[in-house]
Amino acid sequence: MATKQQTQLDLTGSLIAKSVTSVTLSKRYTQKMVRCCILNIIYQRLELEESELKTRNFKGVPFIVLKNPKKPKHHLINLYISWLNGIEHAIENNYLKEIFLFMRNSAGDVSETYNFKLKYNRDPNTENKRTLVHVQKETTDLLQAIRDLGKNEKLENTRLTIEFTYHPVTPREYQPPGFSAAVQPECLKVPVGKRQLGSVNTGFHKITCRMHGALISDESSTHQPTDLSASRRSSKDKLDENEENVEKTVKTPASKINISEITLSVHVEQDSSMMSNDDSEAGALNNDINCLCELTITFAKVDIIRCIKCAKKYHAPCHGYKNKRMADVNFSCIRCGIATTTDRLLPKFDMKERPIIIKMRLIVYFLENDSELPEELMNSIDQSDKKIILDKLKFFDIYDAETKSFNKVNSGPLISMLFNNSQYLV
Known part of the structure; x- marks a missing residue:
């Protein structure tokens, strides 16, 4: 089901209040929060054109919105807007599991990674009993954590890319608007986000935001994820999850990864490799194995x-x-x-x-x-x-x-x- 792209990021108390009573309004609030967080992370870590932005305030915490989303001039704002249809479409269909936002330096290396993990609850908000107070507090904390990123020196000469992964029920052929399947997903190479910025749970939808990079290079940082079990699927967990990217992978019924067509794909030299008709049997002891895994052993079930x-x-x-x-x-x-x-x-x-x-x-x-x-x-x-x-x-x-x-x-x-x-x- 196609959705109308929304770029207005004003967070209203009435929408928050209704988000804990209606799955439809919870989804709308979740879409707004994801968009808001991504824009404000970009603003706090990179240089944007201030004339295209305006400041809003939520419970004493300032956050940035766009003045005129229909006429962006700055290339990063234009890039951000180009992602919105895909994000909203994937959330609308309960497909999106995770979003990976990568910031790359001039050499192409990833300097910082921001990860959003989404969960969907099929049942009414009765077990969780989430209230307006809960969601307001979590929204405030997450916005403040993102705002605090601005206390650090901003990155220069940085390129943005974005990746998604999807819930297993996602159709194999599904691609959100503006995205195509990736060949070389970055999210498989980067470490799992070590610092949790915050999470917002309406009882119907839950967003958890983590980051990894130079800002938390100290492994003993006290900003560790507080809910490690959230990354583990349980048969009792009623929340479904989904994801996205700028360099995408495969089309399969389970978690998938996608790449935005607006981002240049990495050029890859094509190779043609071959295999021998060697009839050595699997499991036979071979002292001359020189495998790429660097393990000079054989396994009974490995050819x-x-x-x-x-x-x-x-x-x-x-x-x-x-x-x-x-x-x-x-x-x-x-x-x-x-x-x-x-x-x-x-x-x-x-x-x-x-x-x-x-x-x-x-x-x-x-x-x-x-x-x-x-x-x-x-x-x-x-x-x-x-x-x-x-x-x-x-x-x-x-x-x-x-x-x-x-x-x-x-x-x-x-x-x-x-x-x-x-x-x-x-």
């Missing part, structure tokens, strides 16, 4: 493939294949050339990032096939790499290492992105 150029042996999943039957007959490893490898994913990452993606492939492969991780594998992976991967899987509600619970329903999109030639490991 070995051989590069036709250098003859080196690799775990099939590490190069994006479930088994050697699915690999290219003329498999050529990425070490023998980006231009000749059929691995469609690895060339999109730099040398430092590839080991994480490769090990994630191996971990996801075992989860999808066995719903658990072998000790031999986990004991062999570097602790820092293991933490990054497990944190990411937990963040996307796929695997919780503490409870050893695997959510197969949510794994589809990640599998579709990580592995070649197959949407799912079937």
Whole structure:
């Protein structure tokens, strides 16, 4: 269902009061809050044209709105407005799970990340018993936390990109207005937001905003997320979730990632890779395995493939294949050339990032096939790499290492992105 783009950000007491009694008005308030937070984060961290802005006040906390949304002049304001239809459309349909707002420096590296996580409650606001007082207090706290970002020096020469992820019920072909499927999502590479700026819960909808970046580089910062369990899906949790981006990934029934067409996509050199007709059996001891995962061990359930150029042996999943039957007959490893490898994913990452993606492939492969991780594998992976991967899987509600619970329903999109030639490991 298409929705009319709204750019007016005035937050009224009457709308807040009704947001705890009506799911429709709660959704409208949620849309306004998301738009308001994104605009004010941009304003507090980057230089905007003051003449295009005006100040409003909510319970003593000033926040910024646009003077004339129909005639923006500043390029960042124009970019922000171009996102609004997609955001509102995805929320209107209960598809949007998360929003990732990236701020990149002149070198293209991500300086700061802001993440909005949305939950939808199908039931009336009776169990939660949220009131006007609750929502006003949470709105005030979140706006103040965003305003406090302005106490830090603003970023210069910064480019904005935005990404979404979606709830599993989202149709495979769905793309919000102005967005298209991403090939190389940034949200899979960045650390999970360490500082929670705040959350607003009407009883029907909940928004949680977190950030990561130089402002909280100190790992011992006291501004840690207060509700770590919120990133974990529970069978008792009645709230559904959804997401977005500027560099998008795959179209699948589970969480998806999208990229805004207004943002330049990253140029990727195309490779053509190949696989050998090597008939070495999976699980046989191979002391000459020289896989990209840097693990010189074999696994009983993992096929070995051989590069036709250098003859080196690799775990099939590490190069994006479930088994050697699915690999290219003329498999050529990425070490023998980006231009000749059929691995469609690895060339999109730099040398430092590839080991994480490769090990994630191996971990996801075992989860999808066995719903658990072998000790031999986990004991062999570097602790820092293991933490990054497990944190990411937990963040996307796929695997919780503490409870050893695997959510197969949510794994589809990640599998579709990580592995070649197959949407799912079937």
